[in-house]
Each structure stands twice: as C-alpha cells, then as structure tokens.
Amino acid sequence: MTADPKALQHIIQKLSHNFPKPADNIELIRMYAGPGIIWSSGQVHQRHRRVMYPMFSAPQLRVYLPIFQHNVYRMIEMWKTELAACREGRMTTCVYTWLTRLALDIIGEASFDYSFGALNNEGSELFSVYNNMFIDTALYPSKTELLVRSTWKYFPKSVLRLMDFLPLKNVRRIRQIRKAFDKEARKLLRDKDEDFASGNEVKKDLMSLLVRANASENPKNQLSDAEMTAQMGSITIAGHDTTATTLAWLLFELAQSPDWQKRLRDEIRDMRSSVVARGDASFTVEDLDSMTYCMAAIKETLRYHPVAPNVRRVASKDDKIPLQYPVRSRTGELVTEVPVFAGQEMWLSFCAYNRLHQLWGDNADVWDPSRFLDDRICNETGLGLFANLMTFSYGPQSCIGWRFSVMESQAILAEVLESFEFRLACDASDIQRLPSAVMNPGVMAPCVRGNLSAQLPLRVALAD
Ligand code: HEM
Structure with missing residues (x-):
C-alpha cells in the first residue's frame, strides 16, 4: 500500500x-455494469474515454444545473411537508437515504432523461431492482460467498468469467441488476437512435449526446451496442452513491460544527439577496463558484x-517505484525507491494521501475547511484533479464525472442549507464508516454503530 505522491503519480x-x-x-x-468505461482498459478504454469526455466538459455541465436545482426543490418541499406535521418543528430523518434518492433522480434525468422515481418513492422497475443493491450484494455475505470473495483474485481470467454463473445469492442479485440496466438502456438507446436518425432535436442528456458523438466518430473508434448499453449502469453506479455519500458526510460535519453551518448559511443568504436584487430566480454557476x-x-x-478510500492496481512488469518521501529501512539505509515484481498487487491509498501531514499540515486529521x-x-x-485531492483519482482512468459531482454538490448544499438547520441525532462517535462495494474495495458510507446498514440520521428543522 502506498500514499507517497511520487509513487502514486x-x-x-x-x-x-x-x-x-x-x-x-x-x-x-x-x-455489475457490463463492458462500459469503468470496465475497459488499454486502447479500448481510450476509445470509451474519447467518446465520453466532451459530455463531462465544464460548458456542457452548465446545462445540468437546472436539473440539480429542480430535483433538490422537490426534496425541500417534501421535507417542509414532513416538518409541518411535526409538533416540535423538528424531525429526525435519515439524510443519507434522502440524498441517495435525490442523487439517483438527478443522475437519471441528467444522464439519460430517465425517471428513477426515487424521491417520491414511486420507483421505476429499475429503481426497485437497483435500490439497496450494495447492501444486498456486499454486506451480510454467506460463508461460501466470503470464501469465494477472498480467493477469487487467485483465479485465472478464464475462470473469473464463469463467476456470473455461480449459484450464490449475491451473484444472482448482481445479475438481476445488470439485466435490469441492460433492458432499460437498450430501450433508451433505441429511442435516442431514432430521435437522432429522424433529425429530431437532440435532447441534452448525456446519453443523447453520447449517441450523437458516437455516430460522428470514425467507425473503428465507435462504441459497440453492448458498450453503449453498459454506460448506463457504469455512470449510475459510479456517479450516484459517490456524490450522495460525500454530501451526507458534509451535513454530518456541519451538524457537529454550528459555527461553520452558520457561516455557510450566511454566505448563501447573502448571495440569495444579490440573486433576488438582480431579478433572477436561481443561483447561476458563477454564484455557486463565488461562495x-x-x-x-x-x-x-x-x-x-x-x-473511494483506496483503489487497487497490479504491476504488469518488474519495476522500481520512486518515493517522494524516502523511508529509512530497519538497517538504517535510506530507501528512495521500492522494487515491485510483475503480478504484485498494490493498494493506492487516497485516504492516506489526503491526510499526509507534509501536504495538509499538522491538523490533517481534523475536518477544517479554513485550510x-x-x-x-x-x-x-x-x-x-481537484483541489490537490486524490479523491477523484488521477491519470487516464481518473473520475470523468468530477465536475458534475462538484457542481451537483454546490447546488444541493446551497439550497438545503439555506432552508434547514442540521443537528446530530446521536453521539458523533456513533457514526462510523461502512465499506459498501461500488468500487472495489468500497465506498465509505455512514452507518450507526451496531447497525450494519448505510444510514445517517440527523435532526432537521427549518433554519431561522
Ligand atoms: C464524490 C463523488 C465522486 C467520487 C469521489 C468519485 C471517485 C472516482 C474514482 C476514485 C474513480 C477511479 C476509480 C479507479 O481508478 O478504480 C472514478 C472513476 C469514474 N467516475 Fe467518479 N467519482 C465521483 C462522482 C462521479 C460522478 C458524478 C460520475 C458521473 C456522472 C462519475 C463517473 C465516473 C466514471 C465513468 C469513472 C470511470 C472513469 C474511467 O475509467 O475512465 N463519478 N470516480
């Protein structure tokens, strides 16, 4: 495992x-997702990335701000209705569940012009299959599943391919999810292909743009139908829980830091006054960026x-990994590079990098936005990619959706914090990190000590 900057680079x-x-x-x-961008490697990956990259560019993403906003308004109205029914004017609610549903509706609409129906709990067929998938597939494994999971990295590729057919509960569940995604994605692609072929106005969702971009690619670089279909599961899985979980942790930190919460709310309200004064109804990208x-x-x-605290990589040939911060061996020798051999697996620790004292200072282990x-x-x-952090990874396989995620977080935070005040519903030390499985080795979702499911209960009230 390494968090050394030069080694990571x-x-x-x-x-x-x-x-x-x-x-x-x-x-x-x-x-989980089929042969989409996250699965691909080498030249195939370059092909995926080339076709998809323009859809995640900064100018393109501006189009999605109204989608972020109108979905968060829907959630805010639901919270207000629930609060109106609470006699004390305060409710304890699982903000994690709300945020994951909000993020799912957002990714459905922005990426595919598709309604998961997650927020209003009138979910589509796909939502009912997708809902709770990480809990069902990653937590509570049987003994046989544990055995398979801890040994499958030693299986040759040809055997790994047969995993799909194992009669295990979690494998069956993963198959069910992929089948549901394939079915919806094929339907969506057919509609979008028809729209494109008939010269109808091309919608603004990512998938419609992807259809157009793919059609105008050199045929040898075009994505196949199977690859196109797999992007729906890939983008949903990579982009939904990740942003929602980050926002849940942010509300958790603000619930413990009333001073920061107030500072942010004051900033948002000042900005709202300027928006109203200039006669606008909502924040623009520039407004959000200036907060x-x-x-x-x-x-x-x-x-x-x-x-995603760590990612895994494997050396395909012998190499020497250089170190930015040399270490002293037991014999007193200064080690400036570490030999690795072909086939050796490495864990790249983004969570450790993000807390290196050399980079982040002595208070690296404290949540302190003032840094x-x-x-x-x-x-x-x-x-x-962003703010010197390794959170979105780096290099050719880094997160393609980081700008989407940051803008989505800005939009949701501004609206939610303007209207509501958050307090802890239990002792902060009872909120722990729970690894679920979106990207092996897992997304760190919040959970309450002693309860093995992703959740973050907070006390919510209308802000003064
Ligand atoms: C806080 C939010 C997010 C975090 C922390 C995050 C983190 C990451 C990380 C660490 C990777 C690299 C994984 C690896 O190398 O094994 C990655 C890849 C990826 N992410 Fe994100 N992500 C976030 C949000 C999003 C969003 C919103 C989208 C889409 C709308 C997205 C789409 C993707 C895709 C498609 C890849 C694969 C890229 C490739 O292989 O070229 N992510 N993400």
Missing part, C-alpha cells in the same frame, strides 16, 4: 499502462471523507 499517471486494475476487480465491474465558504467545506469533505481559504496547503506535488 508513477503508478496511476506516468506509467499507468504498466499498472492496470487487477483482473478480479475488472471482472466485478463487468458483472468560497461553501466551496471550502465541499473540498474539505472530499479530503476528509474520500468515499482551503488560506495558503496553508503545500502544492508541491500537483497531483489530483
């Missing part, structure tokens, strides 16, 4: 072609609670 960026994802990791992704306290709190939460307001951060490594 070597493995994940400079020589990433020599350090692919391990075969069992790739196979698990294929089982520096909110942005600092989002960055700090991404640093402190990286939902992003002054010049305290040491920027010498230049790693990371």
Whole structure:
C-alpha cells in the first residue's frame, strides 16, 4: 500500500499502462455494469474515454444545473411537508437515504432523461431492482460467498468469467441488476437512435449526446451496442452513491460544527439577496463558484471523507517505484525507491494521501475547511484533479464525472442549507464508516454503530 505522491503519480499517471486494475476487480465491474468505461482498459478504454469526455466538459455541465436545482426543490418541499406535521418543528430523518434518492433522480434525468422515481418513492422497475443493491450484494455475505470473495483474485481470467454463473445469492442479485440496466438502456438507446436518425432535436442528456458523438466518430473508434448499453449502469453506479455519500458526510460535519453551518448559511443568504436584487430566480454557476465558504467545506469533505478510500492496481512488469518521501529501512539505509515484481498487487491509498501531514499540515486529521481559504496547503506535488485531492483519482482512468459531482454538490448544499438547520441525532462517535462495494474495495458510507446498514440520521428543522 502506498500514499507517497511520487509513487502514486508513477503508478496511476506516468506509467499507468504498466499498472492496470487487477483482473478480479475488472471482472466485478463487468458483472455489475457490463463492458462500459469503468470496465475497459488499454486502447479500448481510450476509445470509451474519447467518446465520453466532451459530455463531462465544464460548458456542457452548465446545462445540468437546472436539473440539480429542480430535483433538490422537490426534496425541500417534501421535507417542509414532513416538518409541518411535526409538533416540535423538528424531525429526525435519515439524510443519507434522502440524498441517495435525490442523487439517483438527478443522475437519471441528467444522464439519460430517465425517471428513477426515487424521491417520491414511486420507483421505476429499475429503481426497485437497483435500490439497496450494495447492501444486498456486499454486506451480510454467506460463508461460501466470503470464501469465494477472498480467493477469487487467485483465479485465472478464464475462470473469473464463469463467476456470473455461480449459484450464490449475491451473484444472482448482481445479475438481476445488470439485466435490469441492460433492458432499460437498450430501450433508451433505441429511442435516442431514432430521435437522432429522424433529425429530431437532440435532447441534452448525456446519453443523447453520447449517441450523437458516437455516430460522428470514425467507425473503428465507435462504441459497440453492448458498450453503449453498459454506460448506463457504469455512470449510475459510479456517479450516484459517490456524490450522495460525500454530501451526507458534509451535513454530518456541519451538524457537529454550528459555527461553520452558520457561516455557510450566511454566505448563501447573502448571495440569495444579490440573486433576488438582480431579478433572477436561481443561483447561476458563477454564484455557486463565488461562495468560497461553501466551496471550502465541499473540498474539505472530499479530503476528509474520500468515499473511494483506496483503489487497487497490479504491476504488469518488474519495476522500481520512486518515493517522494524516502523511508529509512530497519538497517538504517535510506530507501528512495521500492522494487515491485510483475503480478504484485498494490493498494493506492487516497485516504492516506489526503491526510499526509507534509501536504495538509499538522491538523490533517481534523475536518477544517479554513485550510482551503488560506495558503496553508503545500502544492508541491500537483497531483489530483481537484483541489490537490486524490479523491477523484488521477491519470487516464481518473473520475470523468468530477465536475458534475462538484457542481451537483454546490447546488444541493446551497439550497438545503439555506432552508434547514442540521443537528446530530446521536453521539458523533456513533457514526462510523461502512465499506459498501461500488468500487472495489468500497465506498465509505455512514452507518450507526451496531447497525450494519448505510444510514445517517440527523435532526432537521427549518433554519431561522
Ligand atoms: C464524490 C463523488 C465522486 C467520487 C469521489 C468519485 C471517485 C472516482 C474514482 C476514485 C474513480 C477511479 C476509480 C479507479 O481508478 O478504480 C472514478 C472513476 C469514474 N467516475 Fe467518479 N467519482 C465521483 C462522482 C462521479 C460522478 C458524478 C460520475 C458521473 C456522472 C462519475 C463517473 C465516473 C466514471 C465513468 C469513472 C470511470 C472513469 C474511467 O475509467 O475512465 N463519478 N470516480
């Protein structure tokens, strides 16, 4: 395992072609989502990335701000209705569940012009299959499942392919999810292909743009039908729980830090006054970007609670990994590079990188957004896609949706915090991290001590 900046850069960026994802990791992704962008590697991955990248560019993402906003307004109205029925004017609710449903509706509408119906609990068929999938497939494994899981990395690729057919409860559940995604995605693609072919106005969702971008690609670089279909599961799985979980941790931190909560709310309300004064109804991208306290709190939460704390890679040939911070061996020798051999697996620890004292200072183990307001951060490594963080990974297989996620977080935070006040519903130390399985080795969702399911109960009231 490493968190050393130079080592991470070597493995994940400079020589990433020599350090692919391990075969069992790739196979698990294929089982969940099919042959989409997250599953692919090498030149196939370059093809996926090339076709998909423009859809996640900053100008393109502006189109989605109204989608983020109108979905969060729906959630706010539901909270207000529930609060109106509470005699004390305060309710304890699982904000994690709310946020995951909100993020699912957002990703459905923005990415596929598809309604999961998650927020109003009138879910589509796909929602009922997808709901709770990580709990069903990752938590509470049987003894046989545990045995398979701990040994399958030693199986050759040809055997791994047969995992799909194992008569195990979690494998059956994963198959059910992929089948449901395939069915919906095929239907959506057919409609979008027809729209495109008949010259109808192309909708603005990612999938419609993907159909158009793919059609105008050189035929040898085009994505196949199976690859196109697999993007629906890939984007939903990669983009839904990750953002929702980060936002849940942010509300948890704000619930413990009334001063920060007030500072952010004051900033949002000041901005709202300017929006009203200029005659607008909602925040623009520029408004959101200029809320520096909110942005600092989002960055700090991404640093402190990286939902994908580690990723795995395997060396395809012998190599020497350089170190930025040399270590002293037991014999007193200064080690500046570490040899690895072909087939050796490595864990790249983003959570440890995000807390390196050399980069983040002595209070790296404390949630403190003010580090992003002054010049305290040491920027010498230049790693990371956003705010020097490794949370979205780095290099050719880094997160393609990071801008989407940041803008979505800004939009949701601004609306929710303007209207509501959050307090802890239990002791902060009873909220723990629970690894679920979106990206092997797992998204760190909040849970309450002693209860093995993802949840974050908070006390919510209308803000003064
Ligand atoms: C807080 C939110 C998010 C976090 C922390 C996050 C983190 C990551 C990380 C660490 C990876 C690399 C995984 C690896 O190398 O094994 C990744 C890849 C990916 N993410 Fe995200 N992600 C987030 C949100 C999103 C969103 C909103 C979308 C889409 C709308 C998205 C789409 C993807 C895709 C498609 C990949 C695969 C990219 C490739 O292989 O080229 N992510 N993400």
